[in-house]
Amino acid sequence: MSDLPDLAFVAAAYGVILTAVGVYAFTLARRLRAARAAAAPPEDAEAADTGDNQPA
Amino acid sequence: MAMRVLGVSAVVAVIGAVAFALFVVPADLNQGDAQRTMYIHVASAWLAYLSFGITALASIWWLVRRDPRADAVALAGAEVGVLFTAAAIWAGMMWGKPVWGTFWQWEDPRLSTTALLLALYVGYLLIRRLTDEPARRATRAAVVGIIAAIDIPVVHFSVIWWRGLHQPPTFGSPDTLLNPPAPGQFVAALLLMLGAFMVAWLWMMITRYRLARLEWDAEEAARRRALPVLAPPPVDTRAEPRAERMHEPMP
Numbered sequence: 001m002s003d004l005p006d007l008a009f010v011a012a013a014y015g016v017i018l019t020a021v022g023v024y025a026f027t028l029a030r031r032l033r034a035a036r037a038a039a040a041p042p043e044d045a046e047a048a049d050t051g052d053n054q055p056a
Numbered sequence: 057m058a059m060r061v062l063g064v065s066a067v068v069a070v071i072g073a074v075a076f077a078l079f080v081v082p083a084d085l086n087q088g089d090a091q092r093t094m095y096i097h098v099a100s101a102w103l104a105y106l107s108f109g110i111t112a113l114a115s116i117w118w119l120v121r122r123d124p125r126a127d128a129v130a131l132a133g134a135e136v137g138v139l140f141t142a143a144a145i146w147a148g149m150m151w152g153k154p155v156w157g158t159f160w161q162w163e164d165p166r167l168s169t170t171a172l173l174l175a176l177y178v179g180y181l182l183i184r185r186l187t188d189e190p191a192r193r194a195t196r197a198a199v200v201g202i203i204a205a206i207d208i209p210v211v212h213f214s215v216i217w218w219r220g221l222h223q224p225p226t227f228g229s230p231d232t233l234l235n236p237p238a239p240g241q242f243v244a245a246l247l248l249m250l251g252a253f254m255v256a257w258l259w260m261m262i263t264r265y266r267l268a269r270l271e272w273d274a275e276e277a278a279r280r281r282a283l284p285v286l287a288p289p290p291v292d293t294r295a296e297p298r299a300e301r302m303h304e305p306m307p
Contacts, residue, residue: 003154004087004088004089004090004154005088005089005090005154006089007078007089007092009089009090009150009154010078010089010090010092010093010150011078013093013096013146013147013150014074014077014078014093014096016146017096017100017143017146017147018070018074020139020142020143021070021139021143021256024139024260025063025256025259025260025263028260028263028264028267029063029263031267032263032266032267032270035267035270035271035274036270038270038274039270039273039274
């Protein structure tokens with residue numbers, strides 16, 4: 001068995017995992033908020049729909 | 057509101073479980089503080105199994121029913137599973153170096169099959185990027201998700217089927233769950249970590265599922281806009297009726 005690590009080494013190993021999980025969770029929350037904002041209908045629907053996107 | 061409560065609960069639970077594992081539970085007699093890495097390693101590995109198992113079941117659900125919700129569940133399971141597999145591998149390496157004397161050994165069946173599991177589900181996520189058509193993408197991903205799931209039991213039973221660095225499972229049967237071959241505090245730390253990570257896992261799964269559903273709807277809407285040929289022709293009320301044109305004299 002090699003030299004055993006101290007508690008700081010183990011805490012650093014935990015820190016890497018918790019940081020990764022935290023970054024992923026934060027990114028998820030931000031992406032979900034952005035997707036909801038994009039999916040929400042515009043406040044002035046009539047002004048936004050000019051008819052230009054209709055097929056000719 | 058419920059998701060906010062779940063998210064806050066996850067943060068509190070994880071902080072509590074980590075504090076318990078690092079500062080309350082005594083160090084192992086032989087492995088010292090390195091043994092504390094096992095709590096997060098085992099919890100991450102079990103949640104990775106669970107995530108990929110859900111992906112496999114949701115993949116079957118998609119192939120049978122073609123339900124977009126199934127694809128969203130499968131994607132959530134794969135993505136969260138990759139995160140927890142990477143966490144399990146990392147924690148295992150941090151434990152392996154001081155205890156085994158090496159970060160990694162390809163000859164060990166558990167390590168090799170776990171690396172394969174990670175590669176398979178990273179591949180699953182990459183395959184999903186090959187097409188913009190949601191239904192086709194879901195079908196391709198479902199096939200990969202089912203095939204990749206074959207590796208889950210191989211990873212789990214690899215320590216029984218083959219010899220390697222890994223020891224056989226500590227909790228391999230219901231009997232060992234009821235009478236664990238480890239001190240009660242160690243088992244409590246493991247279960248606490250598993251419970252805390254499970255709350256975080258649940259929050260991530262639901263959030264990723266909701267995001268996937270919104271992405272599916274947005275992609276379908278974008279596809280419909282991009283394919284005007286398939287859309288019904290607009291009704292032009294100014295044109296004369298077709299029936300009248302039929303009665304016009306031939307030139």
